Amino acid sequence: MIKMLVLAIWVSGITAFTSAAASHWLGLPFMAPAADSAPPLYEYRKTRVINVPIIADGALLGYVIVQFLYGVNVKVAEKLNVTPEVFIMDYAFRTLYGDPSLDFRRLDKYDITGLTIQLKNMVNEKLGNGLIQEILIQDFSYMPKDQAPR
Known part of the structure; x- marks a missing residue:
């Protein structure tokens, strides 16, 4: 007991x-590490597809079809009133539409790396450095006018 x-x-x-x-x-x-010293968290998002018309000598020849994938800093993006996709698509359309070096017959020779770096720099300059980590090409192709759906 x-x-x-x-x-x-x-x-x-x-x-x-x-x-x-x-x-x-x-x-x-x-x-725990301080919040400021932690590396930024990036999230990858897709843009919508952009159809850029190719016009030569006043005639529509076809469309360049582009879709991007971009890495965005989540903390910085939450503070914005607008999504960075809008600026990426606008700058991409303006760049591709007005680029004289874009030859639709030889898309394999187009400087895609230069395009993505230029887009990244333009968006980061407009919305703040550190917002976009990188921009990648999801799709980049050409569709002649006669093959476009009506």
Whole structure:
């Protein structure tokens, strides 16, 4: 009988000690990195498809079809009133439509890397540096006018 009483007191003491130690441990602040020193969280998003008309000598020849994938800083993007996709699509359309080096017969020779870097720089300049990490090409093709759906 005494052995059972001593065992019950011992188990109760161990339980009380471990729960007190656990509550003390949980009460201590964790050594988490500061929010400012954490690397920015980037999220990749797709734009809608852009159809850029190719016009030569006053005649419509076809369309360049482009879709982008862009990495955006989530914390910076949450503070904006507008999505960066709008600016990416606008700058891409203006750049492709007015680019004299864009030869629809030789799209494989077009400087796509230069296009994406230029778009990234233009959007970051407009909306703030660090917003766009990179812009990638999801789709880049040409459709002649006679193959376009009516």
